[in-house]
Amino acid sequence: MADQVSAAPLDRVYGVTNIKTHVLFLLDIDDGNYDAWRKLFRTHCQSFDVAGHLDGTVLPANDADEAWTKRDGVVKLWIYGTLSKDLFRSTFKTGGTAHEIWLRLETFFRDNKEARVVQLDHKLCSQEIGDLSIHAYCQELKSIADLMANVDAPVSE
Structure with a gap:
């Protein structure tokens, strides 16, 4: 029973079927909304106990850590689901983790x-x-x- 209680917060991440109901605007190259988007997105991830996927502090236990891989996949879908089409095209690469995508966006906006x-x-x-x-x-x-x-x-x- 204790295992079910501790696992419950991580399972909540799978209940978000439409990220746009939580992060209310798209990150766009031309809107200058990176800082607001970043704060809102990070707060969303914190409330669902997956912020470690953004900052790289939560790592897979091993190469076969399927639960971690699934949660990381959900966070990646959330990120990509809140990007404008142009920004998605500019930053999308196959593979990688949510943390790598997060850093790529940070670099994209901070280097300019x-x-x-x-x-x-x-x-x-x-x-x-x-x-x-x-x-x-x-x-x-x-x-x-x-x-x-x-x-x-x-x-x-």
């Missing part, structure tokens, strides 16, 4: 920091109010400033 700073700075400096309300315009400026802070280029007040 300088280019992203230049792009966001240009967007901030050239943002026009156009047909936006004052509130919407200010929200857009704040959003750009937040994205710049996420890539270690905070905008002063």
